[in-house]
Amino acid sequence: MNIKKAVVTAAAKGQRNLPMQTLIDGQGNERSVLAVIIQEALRAGVEEIAVVVHPGDADAYGKLVEGSPAKVRFIEQKEPRGYGHAVWCARDFTGADSFLHLVGDHIYVRGGAVGSAQELVEAAAAEDCAVSGVQVTRENLLPYYGTVGGQRVAGSNGLYRIETVIEKPTPTEAEQSLAAPGLRSGQYLCFYGMHVLSPAVMEILERLLAAGGRVTLSEALAELARRERYLALIQAGRRFDVGVKYGLFEAQLAIGLSGEERDVVLARLLDVLANREAASGARA
Secondary structure (H helix, E strand, C coil): CCCCEEEEEECCCCCCCHHHCEEECCCCCEEEHHHHHHHHHHHCCCCEEEEEECCCCHHHHHHHCCCCCCEEEEEECCCCCCHHHHHHCCHHHHCCCCEEEEECCEEEECCCCCCHHHHHHHHHHHHCCEEEEEEEEEHHHHHHCEEEEEEECCCCCCEEEEEEEEECCCHHHHHHHCCCCCCCCCEEEEEEEEEEECCHHHHHHHHHHHCCCCCCHHHHHHHHHHHCCEEEEECCCEEEECCCCCHHHHHHHHHHHHCCCHHHHHHHHHHHHHHHHHHHHHHC
């Protein structure tokens, strides 16, 4: 499996402007969230990227990727029929190829030379099948994520053969259907927001959409697990949702503390905390 294409979804009503926000990357350069996401894909060996956007947003997004070494195109999601539909809108771009999929409101921070997307792409190439990134997640966070259940792949480090996928399960559903060996009670494998997907996903989405209504990606992934070998990889590092309160701030802090100017960022953070404590003492 040779992954050279990536699909980034950024068309949802509450997601449209999030990739346009800016922060300082690990090298001290100002970048948009979209540029950081594209860089994540490039580190994984991707050469072509399709960004699925809301109608009319392509020009604004295009300005954010000027000068990018990647070949970036923009595809409009003409109608809001769900996350699965947004991915399906890139079907002509992906064609018969497997592809990396990232969401447009998540930033990933991980120490070391290998990025999260690169780790996932390398696992998919080694296993020659679709692989989704997951993290071990507490039961109280299940309402926010698609969740998988399955069995460990013998002799592997953090790989599970996916048997079941449920979008935002209840604790009862998770306990009954989403157990994963090796996890503590109340812990589950939840999607990390990045996937390497086979062309079969587009076929499945096409059929689901033909029935009408909105379609989630998890619905298609549940069927993918029944049709072919499909794995989950427990990934290290942290993901930050820039669409939640303080999400961009947390992402910026994490990037700064893991970047080339870590000592400068840490010194300034300590200075802010010290000044706050001094101000609190003066008021007392």
